Structure formats: structure tokens, C-alpha cells
Amino acid sequence: MQSRPCSKQCDSRRNGTGHLGWPFLFLGLMNVPLQSVALPSPEVTLNFYSRTVSEALPIREFAGKWENAPESGDSTWTRNRVDAGGWLGDWGMSYTLRYDYQLQYNHATADLYYRDEADLAPPEGAVPVYLDALQLLADGIKLRRRWSFYNGLFLQADLSVLKAREFQDGTIDGMMSAGEQFFSGNASLDYRYTDDLLLEHQFEQPEGEGISVDIIAGYRDNDRVLSLQVQDAYNVMRFERAPYTHGKFDTADRDIEDEVQLAPVFSGWRELEDHEFSMPVYALGHYSEQRNGYQWSMDLEYFLGDLFYRPGMRWGTLPGNPYIGYEGSRGQWLLAFTDDQQIWKLQLGFDDVNFAEAHSLTVSMGMAARW
16 A cells, blocks of 8 residues: 555545534434343443554564664554443443554655664665654543344444543655765655654643544344444544644755765744644454354454455354454454453454564453443
8 A cells, every 4th residue: 555645635634624513413322212222230341452553564673673674564553442431221431541653654764764774875866755643642531322222233332532642743745865975855844743753842731632433333133243343433633732843854964975864954933723633533344153163253454544354263162262363464363262241351463473573463351340
């Protein structure tokens, strides 16, 4: 997949248009006069989920010292959630904490960074540089409502009211070219943040808040389950007087032969302005069918324009109801265990048993107590 930069006018993540009616839709669902089948209550739950994918390099290396040349790939991302709360009938509430971080880049940018880290000779000719970063750390209260209908259909809507603690939202886009003894070029910067990681801008910490809506819908009978989960189906984060840096980088020669030389000179402006952005939609599809002694399933994952599928099988007659699935495109195995009443559950996914070399890692744990 190749990154396709978009102008501010067509970037709904940043301009936040077309969203005003969504919160009222959620509130309307809260009061739909439909027959509901009560599930076990009261119930206290604790859930943790972490999903990380790094296409260009193993996760551990991407976050540390780059010792190897980057492979093909144009994104690195992580999604992390902690929820602690409970249910009373079909209503639920929990404390929620989320951390999202994603980078989209082209191969030339990853290669340039690697050469700079390893003090290697620059590539020949002009190369395009592109990097788009989006990061959010937020916590708050999640309100939940679920419905189960006699015809097997079910629906759940979650509304999270969030206080944003940190964010990064920026793009670098330009061209670089190699000279005889140095690497030069220029790139434009459009960058908003709570902590300036590039130019050490000092400012008063901005305040941010927002909401997020997650939807789960599907059908269930004695032999099969079909469901669709859409996280961040609607979300918007707003910051008042957030720092904003816009301008250009121009590199200068440091007169060291046969090495990538990046001595950026920045020209532009800084200001404080209100900023609004949205996190991208993350969706999971699931279908499972019960057979004699086992259950086979197909799971889909959609994020950042990529769609992946994972066939799997669960053995409900064995202790722990073990599940094993395999995602062929990334080569990730997923192992899962749970008890018959789903009081506890555990998932572990990886594409390399040596976690230090893994490009894809999934960890999920949950516990519940019912009376």
C-alpha cells in the first residue's frame, strides 16, 4: 500500500466535518422502545487490549536503534485500551484509558532515516520524503447500552467522554537529493502537539477533550454468530490554543564525506490556535459456525485502508476452549483461551516466536465477576 497525502480540505480527520449529528444518534438509540433480554447482572469487568503492527522493521527495533535496512511497508501503529467498570442489566459504565500512535511513511523516508542512523552513504538522486504522525493519549468515562432481540439480532453502542492528555498531529512532505559531499533538500512541516518533539517549543500545556462512539451489531443463533465491531465509528478531539508550527526545513552541509548529513535549518512560524481532529476507524468482522466438537471461524480486520482476514478454529470440548487462528498476509498466529462462562479470557498473537523480531503483536486479557 502506498501513502496518498491529502489536502486539509479533504482530510476529515483534521477538519472534523460531517459529524454533528452523531452524538444525537447515540442518545436516540439509548431510548429506543425495543424488547430487551436481560443478561447476567450485576457484573464487574476488567479488560486490557494491545495491538501493534510495524511493517518496515520489527517492533522492538523500530522503537529503538535501527540496525537493519527497512523492509517494504508504509505504516507502523499501535492501539491500546484499558477498561474497568461494570454492567447492570443492559446498561454499563466504565473508566477507559486509550493510547493510539500511528506513523505513515514512504520507503524513501524510512531508508533515509536508517542511513542517517547508520552513518551510511546517501542514495543517488532526489528522493521524496513523506511522514504523517498521529498520536493520542486520553482517558475518561465510557457509557454503554446493549440490546438483544428475540430474532437473534443484537446491538451495542458505547459512548466515551474523553479528556485528552497528549497528542501529536503532523506531516512532513518534501524532496531530498544527494550532492558530492552532503545530502540536501527541503521539506514542509505542518505540526500540532502537546509536546514538541522536533523543535523544543516551550508553551503552556493545552487542554483537550472529545467523544468517541463504538458500535457492535450482529446475529446469533444456536449454531452460528455473525458480528461487526466498529471502533471510533464517530470520534472528535478538540484542543483549545494548541501549539502550531508551520514552515520548511532546509538542510545544510556539515562537510563530512560519504555520509547522510541532516543539519536542518527551519524557517516558518509558530502560533496557538484551536485544533480539531479525528482518529481513523478500526473495524473487526467475525463469523463462526458450530460443528460437532469444534467451531470454525473467519475474522476480518480493517485499519488505515488495509483489510486482513484470519481463519481459525476453536475446540469447545477441551479445557480452556482453545482457539488457534492464522493471518496469512502478516504471518501472525493468534492463540486464545477462555472458560465456559467467559469469566476470564486471554489472547496472544505474534508473527515470530522470538518477540524481539516480531512485526505484529497482540495481547488481550479480560476478567469478570457476576452475582
